[in-house]
Amino acid sequence: MLNRVKQYLCPDLAIDLGTANTLVARQGRGIMVNEPSVVALQKGTREVLGRGTAVGKLARQMLGRTPDSITAVRPLQDGVITDFELCEAMLRYFIEKASHQKMGLKPRVVIAVPGGITPVEKRAVFNSAERAGAGRVFLLDESRAASIGAGLPISEPMASMVCDIGGGTTEVAILSLGDIVVGKSIRLAGDEMDVAIVDYLRQKFSMRIGVQTAEQIKINIGSAYPLDRELNMEVSGLDTISGVPRKAVVTSEQVRESLRSPLESILNCMKNVIEQCKPELVADLADQGVVLTGGGALLTGLDRFMNEQLGIPARVTEDPLTTVARGTAICLEHLAQWRDSLDDGSE
Numbered sequence: 001m002l003n004r005v006k007q008y009l010c011p012d013l014a015i016d017l018g019t020a021n022t023l024v025a026r027q028g029r030g031i032m033v034n035e036p037s038v039v040a041l042q043k044g045t046r047e048v049l050g051r052g053t054a055v056g057k058l059a060r061q062m063l064g065r066t067p068d069s070i071t072a073v074r075p076l077q078d079g080v081i082t083d084f085e086l087c088e089a090m091l092r093y094f095i096e097k098a099s100h101q102k103m104g105l106k107p108r109v110v111i112a113v114p115g116g117i118t119p120v121e122k123r124a125v126f127n128s129a130e131r132a133g134a135g136r137v138f139l140l141d142e143s144r145a146a147s148i149g150a151g152l153p154i155s156e157p158m159a160s161m162v163c164d165i166g167g168g169t170t171e172v173a174i175l176s177l178g179d180i181v182v183g184k185s186i187r188l189a190g191d192e193m194d195v196a197i198v199d200y201l202r203q204k205f206s207m208r209i210g211v212q213t214a215e216q217i218k219i220n221i222g223s224a225y226p227l228d229r230e231l232n233m234e235v236s237g238l239d240t241i242s243g244v245p246r247k248a249v250v251t252s253e254q255v256r257e258s259l260r261s262p263l264e265s266i267l268n269c270m271k272n273v274i275e276q277c278k279p280e281l282v283a284d285l286a287d288q289g290v291v292l293t294g295g296g297a298l299l300t301g302l303d304r305f306m307n308e309q310l311g312i313p314a315r316v317t318e319d320p321l322t323t324v325a326r327g328t329a330i331c332l333e334h335l336a337q338w339r340d341s342l343d344d345g346s347e
């Protein structure tokens, strides 16, 4: 009874603390916050603009286009906190937005984190969340959250494989009987694809573009597999030879070529995980295949590319950008059931 009153006054939260986007789900209500992981500051200070409210969507609009007096910063890189203070400010804003804390009560919070983070990096997440207003904090492996969110039968005695491609990290795991049998996390994902496009345009077009433009190119005409009808896009940038702005037309074939290296790294990570798996479980994968989640899974033709390269079925889950948050929220709803899979910082 007391518990229910507390839940009413201060519902628990599930957080997908991502390099590119942070999502917060409230117990019983679903996703309440879905915003970019960006904070805007007055240059030369540590002060978040708008009295701590220039966070997320508002701050993202400023990224790359800020006047000299304002800077927009991402507090996470490659899936881990790089700016502790700003991460705390960002989390505080999102936690306040998602919950309706009353009487000084603090919500319990489950946070999805990359599988490969170090104990020091984990400690930073615990501290940031606690200082931002969370009560008890539990950490959940992102690949487990992704597979729960994708509805995979991970409690069954059979292999389920998931590949979550975010902004900063790619998480690959094979799960069975509720546990991660083999898992690997690499610090390469969507952001690296953007950088690959920037590098390609500099080398092949002698043109300098920003990562935001590169991301737009990737989303608009990027692909992992040949398209039925190839596309092109006009891009504006700075000519590296003359130093003046100019435009160029980039084709989807060229963008695909630029993405080859990051895609191969992701593919090698998946092959490595499959190689480490027991033959019986590998046999399951031939039928079950791999499920692709995270924003990177939206790259056109990624499922066909993976299917052809790995020789197992590959499919993109429904709404891949919210899969980890939904999985974390399910875990929060059944905290007692998943308790052993969570890290509460005690050891």
Ligand SMILES: Nc1ncnc2c1ncn2[C@@H]1O[C@H](COP(=O)(O)OP(=O)(O)OP(=O)(O)O)[C@@H](O)[C@H]1O
Pocket (backbone or CB within 6 Å): 016, 017, 018, 019, 020, 021, 022, 078, 079, 165, 166, 167, 168, 169, 170, 189, 190, 191, 215, 218, 219, 222, 294, 295, 296, 297, 298, 299, 300, 320, 321
């Ligand atoms: N249509 C699309 N095509 C290709 N990539 C996309 C598309 N939409 C979003 N992305 C990419 O998805 C990435 C963000 O995905 P997501 O929000 O899952 O990452 P994240 O959870 O913030 O990161 P991480 O889990 O690595 O910390 C970005 O790199 C973005 O460019």
